[in-house]
Amino acid sequence: MAELKPYREIPIGGRIEKAGNSEEFKTGDWKTFKPVWNSEKCTNCMVCPVLCPEDCIPVEKGEKPVRKETDLDYCKGCGICAQVCPVKCIEMKKGDADE
Amino acid sequence: MNKEMPLTGAQSVAHAMRQINPDVVAAFPITPQTDIMMNFAKFHSDGKVDTELVRVESEHSAMSCCVGASAAGARAMTATASAGLALMWEILGVASGSRLPIAMAVVNRALSSPINIHCDHSDSMGCRDHGWIQIYNETNQEAYESVFLAVKLAEKVMLPCMICLDGFITSHGVQNVTLHDDKQMKGFVRDYEPKKWLLNTDDPHTVGPLELQDYYFETQKQRADAMIQAKEEYLKIGKELARITGNEYPLFEEYQMDDAEAVVIVMNSTAGNTKAVIDKMRKDGKKVGLLKPRLFRPFPYKEIAEALKHKKYTAVLDRSESYGANAPLYAEIKSALYEADSKPKLKSYIFGLGGRNILEPDIEKVYDELLSGKFDHLETGYIGLRGE
Amino acid sequence: MNYKQLVNKPQKLAPGHRSCAGCGFPPIVRTVLASTDSPIVASCATGCLEVTTTIYPFTSWKIPFIHSAFENSAATISGVEAAYKALKRSGKIPKDKEIKFVAFGGDGGTFDIGLQSLSGALERGHDFVYVLYDNEAYMNTGIQRSSGTPMGASTTTAPAGKVHQGKEEWKKDMAKIAVAHNIPYVAQASVHNPIDLSMKAEKAFSTKGPAFLIVFQPCQTGWKYPMEKTMEIAKLAVESKFWPLYEVENGKYKLNYKPSKNVPIEEYLKPQGRYKHLFRPDNKQIIEKIQQHVNEEWEKLVNLCRD
Numbered sequence: 001m002a003e004l005k006p007y008r009e010i011p012i013g014g015r016i017e018k019a020g021n022s023e024e025f026k027t028g029d030w031k032t033f034k035p036v037w038n039s040e041k042c043t044n045c046m047v048c049p050v051l052c053p054e055d056c057i058p059v060e061k062g063e064k065p066v067r068k069e070t071d072l073d074y075c076k077g078c079g080i081c082a083q084v085c086p087v088k089c090i091e092m093k094k095g096d097a098d099e
Numbered sequence: 100m101n102k103e104m105p106l107t108g109a110q111s112v113a114h115a116m117r118q119i120n121p122d123v124v125a126a127f128p129i130t131p132q133t134d135i136m137m138n139f140a141k142f143h144s145d146g147k148v149d150t151e152l153v154r155v156e157s158e159h160s161a162m163s164c165c166v167g168a169s170a171a172g173a174r175a176m177t178a179t180a181s182a183g184l185a186l187m188w189e190i191l192g193v194a195s196g197s198r199l200p201i202a203m204a205v206v207n208r209a210l211s212s213p214i215n216i217h218c219d220h221s222d223s224m225g226c227r228d229h230g231w232i233q234i235y236n237e238t239n240q241e242a243y244e245s246v247f248l249a250v251k252l253a254e255k256v257m258l259p260c261m262i263c264l265d266g267f268i269t270s271h272g273v274q275n276v277t278l279h280d281d282k283q284m285k286g287f288v289r290d291y292e293p294k295k296w297l298l299n300t301d302d303p304h305t306v307g308p309l310e311l312q313d314y315y316f317e318t319q320k321q322r323a324d325a326m327i328q329a330k331e332e333y334l335k336i337g338k339e340l341a342r343i344t345g346n347e348y349p350l351f352e353e354y355q356m357d358d359a360e361a362v363v364i365v366m367n368s369t370a371g372n373t374k375a376v377i378d379k380m381r382k383d384g385k386k387v388g389l390l391k392p393r394l395f396r397p398f399p400y401k402e403i404a405e406a407l408k409h410k411k412y413t414a415v416l417d418r419s420e421s422y423g424a425n426a427p428l429y430a431e432i433k434s435a436l437y438e439a440d441s442k443p444k445l446k447s448y449i450f451g452l453g454g455r456n457i458l459e460p461d462i463e464k465v466y467d468e469l470l471s472g473k474f475d476h477l478e479t480g481y482i483g484l485r486g487e
Numbered sequence: 488m489n490y491k492q493l494v495n496k497p498q499k500l501a502p503g504h505r506s507c508a509g510c511g512f513p514p515i516v517r518t519v520l521a522s523t524d525s526p527i528v529a530s531c532a533t534g535c536l537e538v539t540t541t542i543y544p545f546t547s548w549k550i551p552f553i554h555s556a557f558e559n560s561a562a563t564i565s566g567v568e569a570a571y572k573a574l575k576r577s578g579k580i581p582k583d584k585e586i587k588f589v590a591f592g593g594d595g596g597t598f599d600i601g602l603q604s605l606s607g608a609l610e611r612g613h614d615f616v617y618v619l620y621d622n623e624a625y626m627n628t629g630i631q632r633s634s635g636t637p638m639g640a641s642t643t644t645a646p647a648g649k650v651h652q653g654k655e656e657w658k659k660d661m662a663k664i665a666v667a668h669n670i671p672y673v674a675q676a677s678v679h680n681p682i683d684l685s686m687k688a689e690k691a692f693s694t695k696g697p698a699f700l701i702v703f704q705p706c707q708t709g710w711k712y713p714m715e716k717t718m719e720i721a722k723l724a725v726e727s728k729f730w731p732l733y734e735v736e737n738g739k740y741k742l743n744y745k746p747s748k749n750v751p752i753e754e755y756l757k758p759q760g761r762y763k764h765l766f767r768p769d770n771k772q773i774i775e776k777i778q779q780h781v782n783e784e785w786e787k788l789v790n791l792c793r794d
């Protein structure tokens with residue numbers, strides 16, 4: 001958690017001046033199931049990174065983008081990636097969030 | 100070049116807006132404010148301003164539009180009255196809470212119900228605790244000049260500001276008004292240069308987040324501090340404005356106060372009638388005076404207590420009710436005097452609701468009652484009410 | 488745009504937001520924002536999207552963002568857009584810099600409390616895109632009925648009980664209301680089809696004047712289905728013709744997708760807890776009514792697209 005600042009030290013009007021800083025807030029510990037991805041079976045179709053609610057499936061950008069391992073720091077374990085995968089290369093498995 | 104001409108209060112405010120040439124103005128009609136926007140729209144149509152004039156579909160959207168425009172980096176203004184101000188209520192808090200320096204003329208009019216289009220102060224008093232600076236104005240000239248002061252003050256302390264003038268009495272009453280030189284006035288307000296603005300897309304930030312128990316309180320304390328700071332800034336900016344206009348911008352005006360034994364405290368146009376009564380009574384040797392608050396938010400408690408400390412009798416005339424509580428101005432004056440070592444005997448009067456006339460004999464009667472010393476200061480007096 | 492092009496775009500909504508697991512709106516927002524390369528300023532109505540993405544001192548928005556209130560997302564963005572025109576004129580914004588504007592709102596903030604503000608902004612012709620994420624109830628306050636709630640759905644203010652079987656009125660046709668403003672572009676899309684959504688968002692952003700997108704967004708919490716099924720349910724809504732994908736460009740209707748097989752409405756309703764009571768034998772006629780309504784609406788739409 002961020003340090004709680006005294007009133008004189010925060011921007012006026014509740015403004016948040018650091019765009020996209022919610023990245024500092026990890027939601028990965030919400031999950032009970034985690035996605036286990038079979039990179040060999042994966043066709044890099046890019047469906048799961050687009051539909052992932054958390055934007056936690058990193059991609060190496062390029063003409064032929066390449067999917068990377070899910071960022072479990074943010075993954076809430078919803079299982080949408082596994083459900084939408086056309087080749088079924090993701091499996092949701094029960095496991096410790098921090099594993 | 101200065102120009103003196105007969106103008107209504109609404110026209111005077113519209114001229115101030117023309118000279119300021121705000122980036123964005125949101126317009127929605129409501130009696131008796133409409134004349135401001137009609138006059139301003141004519142300036143717009145004639146190319147005298149290059150403001151983006153947004154003809155919104157409600158006052159709620161007028162204030163929302165100003166919030167968006169102001170946060171985006173524009174100088175934004177609007178005007179309203181009565182029910183329109185009430186409809187804006189939620190967004191008034193958003194404007195001040197997000198620290199957006201919007202300036203708005205409020206043409207004071209009674210609130211429903213029953214519906215009434217005439218003057219009283221129940222509209223602006225209803226939102227007195229909403230984080231808006233409030234400047235009250237007796238004359239068309241004051242209303243005109245206050246618009247400039249309001250814009251500059253708002254942008255200095257990053258709080259929105261209301262310029263209040265009496266519905267019909269001031270808004271539609273014609274007086275001779277000196278319009279100061281266009282260039283000079285434009286030079287006075289300068290351009291709005293916010294530190295953070297949404298349209299500066301290279302520096303993205305978030306306005307209006309969800310703040311919970313951990314931060315909401317801190318943000319409110321900042322707003323309260325800014326309001327306190329507004330008092331000093333009002334005086335400073337007023338001095339700067341005085342150099343152009345030759346007029347003064349005190350926290351409150353004192354009229355024949357030096358040796359006054361009986362003082363009436365009243366805001367806006369009624370202060371003018373009171374001055375006439377004072378002039379007449381002074382001729383009869385009666386020591387009567389007037390204290391006319393200009394800045395109601397932030398309220399100058401200390402300064403008012405100081406001004407009243409050696410007075411014998413004081414009456415506070417409120418043009419709004421506070422149903423079941425002390426009337427708004429009276430409550431503030433009473434609270435100002437609590438810490439004073441010496442204080443006058445204080446009485447609350449309510450007058451003029453829904454535009455009921457207050458006549459000079461009515462005010463004279465108040466002074467006579469005060470000077471007699473024989474009045475029940477704990478009972479609220481009602482001026483011009485049948486059955487009283 | 489295809490999936491590969493979409494992932495190559497910069498992401499403008501950061502992770503770390505607090506929407507429920509399986510929530511549908513983050514992919515909607517990301518897809519819409521990825522559909523223009525111009526800088527964007529966003530406004531948002533009070534609701535799930537706003538509260539989960541801006542919990543102080545954190546924001547998920549990588550673009551300039553403003554939230555003002557529940558009912559004024561459109562009025563707020565109209566002020567921002569007016570400011571843009573003014574500051575461009577005064578030279579504070581370079582003449583060659585083009586900024587796009589988007590307003591987000593849920594069904595409560597759009598169909599109901601924000602309808603007037605939206606209507607005003609559409610009529611005034613501001614150059615902006617309004618994106619309605621339609622999850623068919625007031626989700627942020629706890630699944631209360633809105634005028635976007637479909638007939639038969641059980642919500643916390645119109646719950647299914649012994650006498651009443653959930654919402655008894657039909658869902659308001661918000662797209663048609665937008666069309667009635669004679670704005671240049673209106674489209675219905677769905678979260679499960681980001682390619683279609685992105686095509687529509689691209690058109691919306693490149694259209695001069697107001698554009699209105701209504702995007703179907705299943706809500707696992709409010710609709711009571713397993714969280715992984717968000718896209719599946721959205722797809723069933725489209726396949727069953729409950730949620731047609733279409734667009735209206737300058738008044739001309741175009742169907743974007745014609746389901747190839749007849750998926751009965753039961754298949755769409757069945758996995759959702761909010762419709763559970765309809766599967767009691769005594770409520771069979773409600774499902775029949777819904778099916779009939781879907782058929783009629785589909786026919787009307789097909790005819791409009793034919794004209």
